Amino acid sequence: MEPKIQETAWNPEIEKQILKQWEDSKIYEFKPQGEVFVIDTPPPYPSGRPWHIGAAAHYAQIDMIARTARMTGKNVLFPIGIDRNGLPVEMYTEKKHNIRMHETDRAEFLKLCSTALDDLEAEMIQIMKSLGLSGNFSEYYRTDSEQYRSLTQATFIELWKKGLVYIANRPNNYDWVTGTTIADAEIIYEDIPTKLVYMKFKIKNSDMVLIIASTRPELLCACQAIIVNPEDERYSDIIDKSAIIPVINREVQIKTHPSAEKEFGSGAVMVCSYGDQNDVALFRELKLEEIVAIGKNGRMTEVAGPYAGLKVKQAREKIIEDLQNQNLVEKIENINHRTPISERSKIPIEIIPMEEYYLKQKESVEKIKDLGSKIIFHPSMHKQILMNWLESITIDWPISRRRFYGTEIPIWYCKKCSEPHVPEPGKYYKPWKDPSPISKCTKCGATEFVGEERTFDTWMDSSVSPLYVSKYNRDNEFFKKTYPTTLRPQSKDIVRTWLYYTILRCEQLTGKTPWSEAWIMGYGVDEHGAKMSKSKGNVVDPLPIIQKFGADTFRFWSASEINLGYDFRCSEQKIETTKKFLSKLWNISRFLSGFPIVKSAKTTPTDNWILSELDKMVAECKKGFDDYNFFVPSTSIREFTWNLFAAHYIEMVKGRAYSTGFSEEERNAAIFTLHKVLSTLLLLLAPITPFITDYLWQTIYSDKTIHNEKFPQQENHEDWTRFTKPITEFNSNVWNKKKEQNLSLKDTLEMDIPQELQQFAKDLQAMHNLKS
C-alpha cells in the first residue's frame, strides 16, 4: 500500500491553506449555549516594532487554553482586542513627528496617534492570525473605539452616582516645563551631580547645634519636621525637642522614624513638602501640614519669602549663599544624587499638590481579599502577589490624567458655580470639544457649562475588559450567559494593576468577581536570561522566526519552553531545534499512512505494553491541560513519542506490520496499535500544534477537522509499564553488542532473550534478527 503522505518533511507553507480552511468553515465560532468558557483576553498594546516575542509566545499559549477548553466540549469565547489608550503612543507620536503634545492642536494630535496605532496594530493582528489563534478576529475590538470608551465612561458615571468618586488635592509628580502631572511610569532616574549642604539647626533653649544634610536647601521654608533614627544614640537626648530652621527662623519638632539612615549625612533628616516621594509618605504618616513652596510655573511661591519668584535652581544657589554668609553651613559635599527626571522634558520633576479625581478603593479591600481568595490561580503561588498588594493599599486610586490620548472624563462644570455634572451613560462624550449635554445646573440653575479636559488613567479602560467582552449594558441575555467570565490570562508584572483594578471595578459594578480563574505568565527574556530591551540590542523579532519555521514550531517551542508562571528564554536556535520534533511526528505519520486503518484487534504483549505507557501519558497530559500548563503535555508527549514509541515500539513491530513471518491476526494487532497511538498523539497535540495535527488527521483518519474532536480519555489498561525498563535496556544491550562486533544493525546475532521478556520474544527476535 502506498503511503498517503509522500513528502519527507512538514512544509510550514501548508499552514496558510489550513488557516484559510478554518476561516471559511468558521469552526471556532462562539455559541452562547451549553457550557461556556469565556477568556478575558489581554488586549495587547501596539507600542512599537517589533512586537515582543514573549508576547507572541504568550498569545500562542492563550490559544492553547482556548483549544483545550474546546476539546473538553465547551463553547469558547476567545475575544481579540487591541489596547490603544495611554502614554506610549503619545510619546511615540511626539518623537515620530518631533512635536510636543501640549503645544499641538488636540484634535490634530489625536489623529496622528490614531494613525500610528493603526500601522502597528496591523502587524500585530497579522502575527496573531498567522500564529493560528482561534480567536474572534471578525469582531476584534479596540479600547479607543466609541463603543469601548462609552463603556468606560458609563461605568465611571455609575460609580460617580454611587458616590465612589471624589476630588482631592494631593501631591503628584509634576513636570513644570510641559505643565502636566506625570505618572510614575514616565519618570526616569539619573545620577546628577549636586551639592549636599550640611546646615546648622539650633536646638531651642539649648546651645546645641544639630547638623542636617540636604540637597534641597531651598525647601527649608517647607520644612515641617526633623527625623532621626530611633536607634541613633547620638540624638536620643533631643527627641521631641524643637529646632530652629536656619534663615527661616521657624520652629520644627524633632521626631524619630526608621527611614532616617544613620549613615547618610549626619543621620538627621529634614522633612519638607515635598523633596521626594519619601517626604510624601512621611507627611502622610506623621500627619504633617504641607507647605506649597514650589508653584506650577516651577518658581518658588510666596511662602519662600525673599526667594519667592525665583526658579528652584536659582533659589537653591541664593539660599546657600545666604546660609554661608550667616555662618550656618558646616560644609558642602559634591555628590551624585539619584534624581527623578521627567522622561519627556528631561528636567527634575517636582512633587506638587494637585487637584485630581480619586476612585475609592480602601473600603473595598476586605471584599476583594474575599473574592481574590476564591479565584483559582495558575500557578497558585502567584496569588500571593495580589494578596500582598491588598495588604499595602493605603490611598485611593487617582484616576485623572492630564493627557490627550485616553478616554475623556465625562464631566461638565457649571460656569457660574463650578458644580460638576455627569451626563447620562450610554454615549461616548468628549467634553473638551462637545457642547454640554447638560442644560441647567442642578445647584444654581445657570445654563452655561465648561467641559473637563482631562482623561482617565489607562487602567480605568483596561479594568472593564471582562464587562466589555461579555456585553455588559449592551446585550443582557449574552451578559447573563457569559459573566462572570471564566479565565483571565495575563503576565505577572501587572497583577497589582490590571488584575487588581479589574476585580475592584467589577466588584463595584456587579458585586461579583470578574472571573473564576486567573492564569499568570512570566516574562520572555533573552537567551542569557536578561530582559530584552531596544537599547541592549537583544530584542528578538518573532515575525521572521514564524515565517521561517512556521507557527506550529513556534507554538511547540512556546509550550515546551515555558513552565507556567516562570520566566522563559527566547533564542532562535532553540526554536529551530524544536522543529525536529515536528519532523519526527511527520515521518512517523508518513510511515503509518502506508498501512490500512484497523478498527479493532486482539493485541499482543508488545502492544499492551505501549498502550499501557500511552495510557500513563494521557493521564499525565490531562493533569497539565487541567492546569493550563502546556509544558507538562508537550514534554511528556515528546519523550513518549521519541524515546519509547519511535525508538522502541515501532522498531519492535515493524516486522510484524510488514507481516514477515507473522500471522494476519498478529499483523492487524500491530497496525491497530500503531494507529491507536498515533491518533491519540495527534489529539493530544491538537491544542498545541493545530496545523500539522489537523493536516495529518485529515490525511490519515478523517475528512473532518481534528478541532471538533474531544480529548482522548484514560482507558485504565492493565499496567505493563514495569516492562519498559527491561525492554529498553535489552534493546540497548543488543545495539551495543552489534557495535562491539562491528555488525550492521540488520546482521544476525546470537543472543538469548531473558526470561522476563519471553512474551515479547517473537517481536524482539524479528527486530534485531536474533538467533538463539
Add this chain to the structure above:
RNA sequence: GGGUUCAUAGUCCAGUUGGUUAUGACGUCGCCCUUACACGGCGAAGAUCCAGGGUUCGAAUCCCUGUGGACCCA
C-alpha cells in the same frame, strides 16, 4: 528598605508526600544509509544538586543562616 521567586553537567530544564545508580533536551566527541525519518539512528564523555549548619536510619527534596541573580513595590 519591603515583598515574590530562582539556584541541579558547557547551556536549558525535570525531579510528586524525603527512599537504590539524579530526568530529558541542546551542544560536544565517536561510529553507522538500518524496507518512516541524515531535519535520522546508536554509543560515549560530561554534575561537590550555590555555601554552611540542622532534622532524619536516609536530604537535590524539609528547616535555619548566608551568598548570588531576576522581578514587583517603596
